Amino acid sequence: xxxxxxxxxxxxxxxxxxxxxxxxxxxxxxxxxxxxxxxxxxxxxxxxxxxxxxxxxxxxxxxxxxxxxxxxxxxxxxxxxxxxxxxxxxxxxxxxxxxxxxxxxxxxxxxxxxx
Numbered sequence: 503x504x505x506x507x508x509x510x511x512x513x514x515x516x517x518x519x520x521x522x523x524x525x526x527x528x529x530x531x532x533x534x535x536x537x538x539x540x541x542x543x544x545x546x547x548x549x550x551x552x553x554x555x556x557x558x559x560x561x562x563x564x565x566x567x568x569x570x571x572x573x574x575x576x577x578x579x580x581x582x583x584x585x586x587x588x589x590x591x592x593x594x595x596x597x598x599x600x601x602x603x604x605x606x607x608x609x610x611x612x613x614x615x616x617x
Contacts, residue, residue: 521565521566521569524560524563524564524565524569525560525565525569525572525573527560528556528557528560528565528569528573529573529576531556532553532556532557532573532576532577532580533580535549535552535553535556536577536580536581536584539584540584546600546601546604547604549604550601550604550605551604551605553577553581554605554609554613557570557573557574557577558570558609558612560573571615571616574612574613574615574616575616578598578601578613578616578617581597581598581601582594582597582598585597585600598617601613602614
């Protein structure tokens with residue numbers, strides 16, 4: 503009995519480690535995509551759907567719903583910073599509304615869950 507419990511605990515620990523690693527990878531890839539966006543002056547109409555695809559790929563890879571929401575939140579914060587670099591008086595709410603206009607309706611709904 504102790505052996506089975508120890509095995510279950512080990513499996514849970516590995517699962518948590520995998521979740522954390524996948525979430526960290528997602529965060530790094532989002533940051534890299536924003537660096538590319540910033541240096542290459544992509545149009546938002548091209549960039550935002552790419553960003554959505556990147557985040558959704560982690561949902562399809564098995565990242566938990568909460569961790570995917572955190573990735574979306576991280577992306578929204580980075581996008582807001584980019585917008586403020588270009589237009590310092592812009593608000594977070596206005597920047598998010600602008601960002602969401604480049605997403606199809608189902609994706610907008612997913613992103614608004616974070617707000």
